[in-house]
Amino acid sequence: MEHFPLFYKEMLVFFNDCKKNKKQFYLNALLKEPLWCNKNFMYKNKPIFFHNWLRSGFKYLNDTVNENGIKPLEWFDDKLICKKNWMCEYMIIKTVITKTFKSYEFSNIRYENIFHGNTSYDLLCKGHVKVCDINSKLIYEILCHEKFIPPLHQAYYGKVFEITKTAWKSIYEQKILSIRDRSISEFNYKLLNNLLCNRELLKKWKIVENDFCVICRDAKENNEHLILKCKNVSHIWDIVKQILKFDISWKTIVIGFYYENNEKTLFLNSIISLIACKIYKYKMYCRLDNKDEKPQEICNHIKSKLNFYTEVYTKIQDKKYAKVMKAIKDKL
Incomplete structure (x- = not known):
């Protein structure tokens, strides 16, 4: 590395920075994923969907979690419109989210209720962001997003x-x-x-x-x-x-x-x-x-x-x- 040209050293540094930031991109994007009928959140190989929870305003992953994982059972007690079979449903959601949390570190993410419409992640794709493995195309897009300077x-x-x-x-x-x-x-x-x-x-x-x-x-x-x-x-x-x-x-x-x-x-x-x-x-x-x-x-x-x-x-x-x-x- 001592005899490496400065340009290539800087490129390697930026590349490594982007790999770190990629996870942050996906963490925030994952929190804005719909919780229901989403292949990212599967229980027994099937997407979950609970109509009462959706009617009660719980649409996205971000609506149900905090830095410690899924919010406690008591927190949902007065927010659900119908409580029929809700404890069983809560346990299923908890199982799914716990599995997701094992793959991601959420401690530095801000937890806020999200809104409909376009987000800052439209840079990566239109619509819902798919959580997938890292690839060179994504690294390049993040590099352009973070390092782009107008001519x-x-x-x-x-x-x-x-x-x-x-x-x-x-x-x-x-x-x-x-x-x-x-x-x-x-x-x-x-x-x-x-x-x-x-x-x-x-x-x-x-x-x-x-x-x-x-x-x-x-x-x-x-x-x-x-x-x-x-x-x-x-x-x-x-x-x-x-x-x-x-x-x-x-x-x-x-x-x-x-x-x-x-x-x-x-x-x-x-x-x-x-x-x-x-x-x-x-x-x-x-x-x-x-x-x-x-x-x-x-x-x-x-x-x-x-x-x-x-x-x-x-x-x-x-x-x-x-x-x-x-x-x-x-x-x-």
Whole structure:
């Protein structure tokens, strides 16, 4: 372990922490399990069910236990509506719960009456949590739940574009999950998390001496300049603005339309992301192959992709959006 890299040491520590916390997850989840008709609570190989106890408000394991196990017999005396055969039923419940308590340590759990509806354990599953053996998938879910930190650039965009924390789920759905083309989804993810290559980043890594755009010369090349403001691409966005009939800002390109989730917003996010993606990829292609970046070549590259998408929209009988794409292609 002395020569083990620090990263792997930390991973082992987190893994062991999660194994400890896994039991706590299941203990709390078990207390919120229904007591009746539940395969986790069996008597003579059959789930238990006592109608009078259910009518009296005893629905979950948590309603009948405390840190010492099942609550004493006297505690139920004035709470049961009907006491017919209740002592025998109490002994059966006690036997089942005692068996359960032998497998779990309940001394550190808070015992409160629970309520209907969603719980914090929806992270693990929907509905009732099944008590099962530990597995790697659960360990990973607990690790994500406990150690997840929102991407750093998310906070930056949130401040610059005035986006609330709750809006990010919708943004990721609209810009990544809903986009049918996986290459565009990947591009959007990198854009949202500032993972695209540009000269500003290359200078930071000390790969280039300056961060000025090689085309414009007088402007620093960040993601915004690379995709939106560079002289080689600004005319493309002017054409897109004319066809779509609204202004396209850097905010529109990065986070798109996320207030509504419908066919129109999906199309607008797709077409804007498609053009931004193809501009970026062509520029990177030129740099990797040491080719001169020409405005008309960028247009031709975008036109070839628009032509493909126009055919797709035509085949699925969406002529309205196919017409918009064809209009942009013809203008370019």
